[in-house]
Amino acid sequence: MGDRLKRIGLVAAPWLAIVAAWYGVRESGLVNSALVPAPHAVLAKSVDLFARQGLAWDIFVSTRRVFIGVAVGIALAVPVGFLIGWFRSAKAFADPLVNFFRALPPIALIPLVIVYFGVDEPAKLVILIYASFFAGVIVMYEGVSQINPLFIRVARTLGASQSEVFRKVIIPLTVPHILTALRVALGVAWATLVASELVAAQRGLGSMIQNASTYFLLDVIYVGIICIGLVALLMDLALRRLSTRFLAWQDRVGA
Amino acid sequence: MSEPRIRFERVSLEFPTAAGPLRVVDDVSYDIHEGEFVAVIGPSGCGKTTMMNMLAGFQRPTSGRVLLDGREVAGPGSDRGVMFQEYGVFPWLTVRENIAFGLTLKANRVPAGEREAIVERYLGLMGLAGFADAYPKHLSGGMRQRLALARAYAVKPQFLLMDEPFGALDAQTRSNMQNLLLEILAAERKTVMLITHSVEEAIYLASRIVIVTARPARVREIVAVPFAYPRDEAIHEAREFGELRSHIRDLVMDEYRAQQGQARAVAFSE
Ligand SMILES: Nc1ncnc2c1ncn2[C@@H]1O[C@H](COP(=O)(O)OP(=O)(O)OP(=O)(O)O)[C@@H](O)[C@H]1O
Ligand SMILES: [Mg+2]
Numbered sequence: 001m002g003d004r005l006k007r008i009g010l011v012a013a014p015w016l017a018i019v020a021a022w023y024g025v026r027e028s029g030l031v032n033s034a035l036v037p038a039p040h041a042v043l044a045k046s047v048d049l050f051a052r053q054g055l056a057w058d059i060f061v062s063t064r065r066v067f068i069g070v071a072v073g074i075a076l077a078v079p080v081g082f083l084i085g086w087f088r089s090a091k092a093f094a095d096p097l098v099n100f101f102r103a104l105p106p107i108a109l110i111p112l113v114i115v116y117f118g119v120d121e122p123a124k125l126v127i128l129i130y131a132s133f134f135a136g137v138i139v140m141y142e143g144v145s146q147i148n149p150l151f152i153r154v155a156r157t158l159g160a161s162q163s164e165v166f167r168k169v170i171i172p173l174t175v176p177h178i179l180t181a182l183r184v185a186l187g188v189a190w191a192t193l194v195a196s197e198l199v200a201a202q203r204g205l206g207s208m209i210q211n212a213s214t215y216f217l218l219d220v221i222y223v224g225i226i227c228i229g230l231v232a233l234l235m236d237l238a239l240r241r242l243s244t245r246f247l248a249w250q251d252r253v254g255a
Numbered sequence: 256m257s258e259p260r261i262r263f264e265r266v267s268l269e270f271p272t273a274a275g276p277l278r279v280v281d282d283v284s285y286d287i288h289e290g291e292f293v294a295v296i297g298p299s300g301c302g303k304t305t306m307m308n309m310l311a312g313f314q315r316p317t318s319g320r321v322l323l324d325g326r327e328v329a330g331p332g333s334d335r336g337v338m339f340q341e342y343g344v345f346p347w348l349t350v351r352e353n354i355a356f357g358l359t360l361k362a363n364r365v366p367a368g369e370r371e372a373i374v375e376r377y378l379g380l381m382g383l384a385g386f387a388d389a390y391p392k393h394l395s396g397g398m399r400q401r402l403a404l405a406r407a408y409a410v411k412p413q414f415l416l417m418d419e420p421f422g423a424l425d426a427q428t429r430s431n432m433q434n435l436l437l438e439i440l441a442a443e444r445k446t447v448m449l450i451t452h453s454v455e456e457a458i459y460l461a462s463r464i465v466i467v468t469a470r471p472a473r474v475r476e477i478v479a480v481p482f483a484y485p486r487d488e489a490i491h492e493a494r495e496f497g498e499l500r501s502h503i504r505d506l507v508m509d510e511y512r513a514q515q516g517q518a519r520a521v522a523f524s525e
Contacts, residue, residue, distance in 0.1 A: 154343040157311060158410055159333030159362030168356070172347040249347045249390040 037219040042226070045219040055208075055223070062205040063231055065121075065196065066189045069128025074136045074185055076129075078178055081140020091145060098141075102134035107195040119199050127196040128189050135188040136181035143177030176250060179243050183236060190232040258325065259286035260446050261310065261414070266319035267471075268305055279305045281471035282319070292440070292447040294461035296454065296507060298514035302472035303450045304340060307416050310448065311337050323414075333362050336407030336445075338417040342399045344391045344406070351387045353402055354378065357410035377405035380439060397428040401435065408439065415445040419452060433459060434488070441485050454503045458496060459486065466506045469514035475506055 019039050026036045037045075049055035084094045106127045117123040147170065155169045197206025205224045212220035266283045269276040279302040287293045295303050308314040309321045312331040321328045323335075331337075345353050354377050357363055358370045365373070378384045381401040391399060400420055407415065421429045433456060440447070451457050457464045458480055466475045478499065482490050490496055 150339060150341055150343050151345060153311075153313060153331070154337070154339065154345070155356070156313075156331040157333070157335060157337040158357035158406070159360045161361060164360055168359075169345070172345075249349075249392065251346075251392050 035218065037222060042219050042222045046223040046226075049220065049223055054203075055227070058203050058205050058208050058224075059227055059231060061203045062193055062197070062228070065124055065128055065204065066186070066193055066235075069125055069192075069196075070132045070182065070185045070189050072125070073129040073132025073189075074178070074182055077133050077136030077140055077181060077185070078174075080133075081137040081177075081181070082144050082174065084137070085141035085144025085147075088145065091141060094141070098134060098137055101130075102138065105195075106131045106192045107198075110195065110199055114199060123199045124196040124201060127199070128192055131188045131192040132185035136185040139181040139184050140177055143180065144174060147173050176243075176247050179239065179247070183239050183243075186232065186235055186239065190228060193228065257288065259288050259322075260291075260324055261287035261448070262320075262322040262325075263306075263310075264320045264322060266306075266309065266316045266321055268302075268309065268314065269317045278471040280309075280316070281473045283467075283472060283474055284319075285465055285474055285477060287446060287448060289446055290444050292449065292460060292462045293465060294449045294451055294457035294463070295465045295467060296451055296457050296503065297467035297472060297475075298469050298507070298511040299452070301467055301470045301510070301514060303467065304418055306467075306472060307337075307418050307448065307450055311335055311416055333357060333360075333410045334412055335414040335416055336410065336412035338400070338403050338407055338415070338420040340418040340420075340422065340450075342391075342396070342403065342423075344394075344399050344402050346391050349388050349390055350383050350394070350402055351378065353391070354405045354409050356406060360410075363410045373409050377409055381405045381435070395428075396424050397432060400424065400432060404436070404439070408443065413446060415447045417447070417449045419450050421456070422452065429456075430488075436460065437484070437486060454500055454507060455491070457503070458482075458499055459491065464503060466503060467510070469510045469517055475510060478503065 022036070022039050025031055026033050026038055046055065084090045084098075109127065109130070113123050113126055117126050151169050151173065152165055155165050160168065193204070194206035194209060197204045198210060201207035201210075205228050209221050209224040212218075212224065263283050263285050266280055267278065268280040269278045271277075283306065285293075295306065297303055305314065309316055310323075310328060312328050312335070345356065348356065351374055354374045355370055358365050358373060375384075378387050381404065383398065383401060383405065386394060386398065391402065394402065403420070421432045424432060437460065447461075449457070449460060461480055462484075464478050464480060466478070467473065468475045480499065481495055482493070
């Protein structure tokens with residue numbers, strides 16, 4: 001029991017420190033306190049937003065966009081990244097190409113996306129898919145190109161056919177890279193969300209922040225940012241759980 | 256004499272490199288008969304692994320033939336168990352699953368009950384029972400090699416090809432592994448090819464020793480080891496052991512120097 005309390009304390013401490021620093025900055029007089037809403041005011045605002053403005057719906061809409069964007073982006077990145085990583089010669093020409101597109105900030109593409117995909121849901125998803133795909137595809141092909149061919153040879157000497165090598169050796173060795181790609185893509189997708197919701201979104205955390213900034217509603221902006229952080233954190237935690245479960249064999253995971 | 260199980264017949268192999276073809280194996284011929292244990296010894300980088308790769312089915316000779324029971328090797332297969340120079344245990348499978356791996360393949364599938372029995376047997380034989388459900392990351396080097404041996408044995412290969420299997424182990428573990436190998440071979444005889452750098456290991460384990468030259472590998476000499484199986488540590492002290500050891504060591508050192516000279520010549524020419 002005591003241990004448990006200590007653990008909770010350890011996890012909570014940095015958060016409490018941030019809240020304390022937040023109050024500190026506000027009270028110190030260094031900043032105009034009108035520009036820094038108090039933590040309790042932000043909390044009250046979030047309750048209000050939940051109760052009356054459908055904040056839950058905004059969270060849901062944004063999460064769904066990120067989820068679909070990452071799912072589709074990674075579903076494309078896994079086979080493409082696999083092929084690039086598997087065939088060494090493909091990597092040589094794909095590498096600069098992928099890095100070129102990955103380096104483009106998704107925000108810069110918004111005008112084009114509007115032209116080609118309009119301003120509805122597909123446009124936002126396209127941006128998120130784009131960001132997830134390029135973040136994931138690199139992780140995939142870097143990982144796959146490092147698969148040790150020794151394991152394939154061993155399997156062949158034990159009598160494995162080509163398809164058995166694929167199912168029983170290559171897939172298990174690819175799973176860690178898929179999970180890493182997912183985590184990287186999730187991070188990038190949340191970062192891109194606000195940009196994608198700039199495309200005239202009605203709902204979503206990004207658009208909520210966007211609208212609030214028009215009317216200078218700082219507390220709403222804070223609520224939006226904190227919600228994005230929390231949901232992203234939860235998703236990452238869930239993925240990490242998955243990783244420890246599936247990758248117990250890896251040197252760095254578990255004991 | 257009966258037909259050889261393995262025959263290298265005027266085998267040569269060249270790798271294409273930027274500087275032109277690099278001859279690694281040169282006109283090698285020798286036979287390995289049923290139940291024989293042949294050790295191949297030669298300087299580092301001379302082409303021993305390449306020789307074994309041709310027998311394992313990963314590489315084709317540029318000229319000549321590698322024959323298994325009179326038929327040319329066409330590719331890898333579970334009739335030839337291979338232990339690689341690096342640990343080849345599958346890190347994503349537990350010890351038990353590693354041993355069972357080959358038995359789950361179409362080529363050597365057995366019913367689940369029988370599979371479990373085989374796995375249990377080798378877990379015991381190799382002293383891995385306490386680690387059956389551990390992942391290889393928890394195993395020591397010696398245990399990994401025992402696991403690789405168990406996994407190779409589980410599919411009942413007729414041949415065992417080993418590429419410096421104990422090279423990375425400390426002296427004590429290495430000696431234990433040698434004895435374990437002799438024991439398991441006494442229980443389940445195989446036709447064996449072992450690549451090693453250690454003259455003692457070659458004499459202690461093998462019935463014949465093929466000494467190969469600096470690159471490209473040619474057969475320098477083949478010596479028969481005069482000790483009968485089962486063997487025990489005591490033969491290390493035998494007079495013939497010492498004589499054989501100094502004879503082979505002289506040959507190996509000679510080739511080792513030749514290889515060094517070659518490396519230097521290459522360095523100068525660049
Ligand atoms: N795929 C390849 N392409 C070009 N050269 C190669 C290739 N594989 C091996 N070689 C070269 O062939 C030579 C023999 O290699 P091999 O691995 O057979 O040596 P080895 O006798 O097993 O050495 P060691 O005792 O260090 O393991 C080396 O000089 C190596 O650089
Ligand atoms: Mg070698």
